[in-house]
Amino acid sequence: MTGYEEPSPAVVTVIPLRGIPELVADDDLATLLFERASQVGGLRRADVVVVAQKAISKVEGRVVRLQDVEPSERARELAGPDGDPRHVEVILREAREVVRSRPPLVIAETRHGFVCASAGVDASNTPEDDQVVLLPLDPDASARRLRNRLVDLAGCDVGVIVSDSFGRAWRQGTTDVALGVAGIAPLLDLRGARDAHGRELVSTQIAVADEVAGAAELVMGKAHQVPAAIVRGVDIHGEGSASELVMPRERDLFR
């Protein structure tokens, strides 16, 4: 035996933070979230605040107007007859590598190492037709800044996850995953842990931050303006970076 003890979890609760107004650059998102949290009983120690990437990106000004974008020849090709070549041009600028494409679909690796549709560039939930929203430049740093403010406002330690909806290689539909974390250990490492029969566990790492992001999505909803939720009762606090959730290139079997 290794002396490792997996925590025995109690009830987990997921609480939507509703009524956040349309966000623009330099809005005080921390205060808005803190006020909405106060209306539903307030933040408690060890709560995880999950915030949609789009809310973060808007506040950070990561918005591009398509009328200002001149598409390259490659963007025109990848857009095909049904896509907007200006949108694809923005995707290419955000991408480190195009992993797969089938016009107008582009699956790309972002500057952060995430593999996702459109390099995370999205046109929905923007106030103007002509706008697309990019991923934050450094989602861990975004999470840290938000966490520092929330800890100050609430007077207790909380974690923050910046989430987004990603597709999966062999499964239909998106699930929300963690793009940035602060005060969170994103992987639960069971290497060396034993099952109830004393046998070493095979599935050795659980992406708990992704599961928490997905749980939060269940109350957030894309068609409503519910860009954040509190997840209470999960014991995932610690230090870490969302980069731990990225499969290292040398272990990637799928590109």
Place this chain on the structure above:
Amino acid sequence: MTGYEEPSPAVVTVIPLRGIPELVADDDLATLLFERASQVGGLRRADVVVVAQKAISKVEGRVVRLQDVEPSERARELAGPDGDPRHVEVILREAREVVRSRPPLVIAETRHGFVCASAGVDASNTPEDDQVVLLPLDPDASARRLRNRLVDLAGCDVGVIVSDSFGRAWRQGTTDVALGVAGIAPLLDLRGARDAHGRELVSTQIAVADEVAGAAELVMGKAHQVPAAIVRGVDIHGEGSASELVMPRERDLFR
């Protein structure tokens, strides 16, 4: 506008069902789950009961003793020096196709169409060293049988998800996903839905059953004997099959 109204979700609660004993073939899992649920306030209408695949498989006798398995030449190759060729032989018998391999890792498509490590064949949490557990033959049917019994026992309508931990192509760590469902619409289809600005949503399908399975995993834990949880407050009831969560072959860009 389409008249579509995405439901506005309230608080979601995830409640572990603890103290389920080691399961063997023909155990009455429905009664065991119902009794444990009664100890935490009982099942309510529209609850989703998430049950680990391994619990279902044990009750259904989907267990193989490795001493009875004669490995083929191919199994010996794929096992490499570090794997157990008998274990790999069982994987090959469960697999419709080997998608990738790097000894001793085998990623395969199961008879159900799921792409996952070891075709879902797992040695952890088995009472004997020599045993491996296979996926249920028809996880939707397993979920339906369990749901019928639970509805009878509880006297109210509940949904059931059979879950398992799957890895992902470009992300570290596993998340729990739905292998079988009953009384559940596994995908929330937002095609035609509009965002708060009246713009059509791009991420058109959300794999809500996978997010519910992942939320349940947060309280289940592999090292404990907590093979099930109640997820309360999600509005995903309806008719459907976990096969809806499988990416159709013609849309699969990654094999």
